[in-house]
Amino acid sequence: MKETLVRQAYEVAKQRYAEYGVDTESVLRQLQDFHLSLHCWQADDVHGFEVQAGAMSGGIQSTGDFPGAARNIDELRQDILKAKSLIPGNHRLNLHEIYGDFQGKVVDRDEVTVEYFQSWIEWARENDTKLDFNSSSFSHPKSGSLSLANPDEGIRGFWVEHTKRCREIANAMGEAQGDPCIMNLWVHDGCKDQSVNHMLYRHLLKESLDEIFAKEQPMMKDCIEGKVFGIGLESFTVGSHDFYTAYAAKNNKIVTIDTGHYHPTEVPGDKVSALLEFIPELMLHVSRPIRWDSDHVTIMDDPTQDLFLEIVRAGALDRVHYGLDFFDGSINRIGAYVIGSRSAQKCMLRALLEPRELISRAELAGEGYKVLALIEEQKAMPWQAVYDEFCLRNDVPVGVDFTKEIDAYEAEVTSKR
Numbered sequence: 399m400k401e402t403l404v405r406q407a408y409e410v411a412k413q414r415y416a417e418y419g420v421d422t423e424s425v426l427r428q429l430q431d432f433h434l435s436l437h438c439w440q441a442d443d444v445h446g447f448e449v450q451a452g453a454m455s456g457g458i459q460s461t462g463d464f465p466g467a468a469r470n471i472d473e474l475r476q477d478i479l480k481a482k483s484l485i486p487g488n489h490r491l492n493l494h495e496i497y498g499d500f501q502g503k504v505v506d507r508d509e510v511t512v513e514y515f516q517s518w519i520e521w522a523r524e525n526d527t528k529l530d531f532n533s534s535s536f537s538h539p540k541s542g543s544l545s546l547a548n549p550d551e552g553i554r555g556f557w558v559e560h561t562k563r564c565r566e567i568a569n570a571m572g573e574a575q576g577d578p579c580i581m582n583l584w585v586h587d588g589c590k591d592q593s594v595n596h597m598l599y600r601h602l603l604k605e606s607l608d609e610i611f612a613k614e615q616p617m618m619k620d621c622i623e624g625k626v627f628g629i630g631l632e633s634f635t636v637g638s639h640d641f642y643t644a645y646a647a648k649n650n651k652i653v654t655i656d657t658g659h660y661h662p663t664e665v666p667g668d669k670v671s672a673l674l675e676f677i678p679e680l681m682l683h684v685s686r687p688i689r690w691d692s693d694h695v696t697i698m699d700d701p702t703q704d705l706f707l708e709i710v711r712a713g714a715l716d717r718v719h720y721g722l723d724f725f726d727g728s729i730n731r732i733g734a735y736v737i738g739s740r741s742a743q744k745c746m747l748r749a750l751l752e753p754r755e756l757i758s759r760a761e762l763a764g765e766g767y768k769v770l771a772l773i774e775e776q777k778a779m780p781w782q783a784v785y786d787e788f789c790l791r792n793d794v795p796v797g798v799d800f801t802k803e804i805d806a807y808e809a810e811v812t813s814k815r
């Protein structure tokens with residue numbers, strides 16, 4: 399019954415979009431080819447599997463204690479597969495270094511090697527999933543306020559070594575999967591209060607990056623992620639947006655746009671066309687800041703919609719890597735993955751369904767009112783019918799039917815942890 403309704407609604411939607419010159423079949427193909435990179439860290443509140451793991455630090459925080467967080471690698475893998483089974487399409491997995499398969503051994507960050515990711519590489523192959531990677535500078539006794547920008551040569555060297563090793567690991571992942579592994583570099587370095595050494599810290603971060611990137615790693619790509627401030631590091635951020643934008647432009651690196659990392663009235667989507675004129679590619683960390691970089695689950699809010707529209711309008715679909723980055727510990731974590739991923743996907747779908755050519759023609763002809771009329775009309779077009787059809791074709795639950803499966807998984811699996 400529901401399936402019939404979905405099919406009928408899709409047929410109507412297809413014709414409605416055709417009126418605007420939009421071919422929904424070709425949009426569905428594009429959406430099939432749109433791969434998110436699911437962040438592993440929503441499953442366990444950014445805890446990871448280090449034997450020696452301590453408290454979370456480094457300017458980030460996960461709040462909430464909803465039962466059922468993954469406690470080990472098997473549980474995390476099981477949760478990721480459950481989430482993936484409820485998200486249409488095929489998606490990548492984004493690992494942090496602290497999620498290695500350490501097999502009960504204390505492996506410090508400057509000792510990590512690909513050996514600890516071998517089982518991930520195999521798991522990824524078996525589950526038709528490509529891997530992305532991140533160095534981890536937070537939640538460690540040497541994290542402090544400064545890692546790659548630390549004036550203490552011992553500490554700075556430790557993090558340089560860690561990050562170099564992470565690039566090796568990412569490169570090995572890329573080789574194994576025959577597709578570059580996207581490695582993000584984010585460090586929390588900053589100051590809680592007044593400081594007179596900003597120039598020194600930025601110089602040290604630049605030196606560290608130069609050392610880290612000196613070696614060519616052909617099967618991975620480097621991304622650098624700035625932010626406004628971290629918790630406990632409110633006054634100054636070494637890796638600010640200006641710093642990384644300049645570094646990326648000069649050194650041909652990828653900039654990561656984390657939608658939670660800007661001033662409240664700044665529009666992340668506006669950065670797409672500005673950056674892509676000068677840098678090769680972008681990485682996204684799609685998130686949702688509420689008051690601060692609080693990493694709420696992504697929803698279809700205006701900034702997210704605007705970001706995807708700007709990517710499609712820029713013709714930059716294949717110059718962007720689509721990572722997610724939120725970690726809400728207050729709700730069912732599988733639900734968080736599914737809602738966040740589906741919302742990002744729906745924003746992309748709506749962007750793909752926009753009759754760009756038509757609107758652009760009106761705009762270039764100076765028909766301002768028509769531009770507004772067309773853009774406004776798109777908001778109420780039957781895009782949801784297209785998304786439902788997409789779910790059906792991908793054999794995943796339509797609409798909120800996925801909640802039944804999440805509830806069952808909670809009852810059988812996560813609530814028993």
Ligand code: RNT
Nearest residue numbers: 439458532584625656723
């Ligand atoms: C923190 C950054 C960073 C982290 C993850 C865990 O502000 O957004 O990307 O969230 O690497």
Ligand code: ZN
Nearest residue numbers: 623656683723
């Ligand atoms: Zn991020």
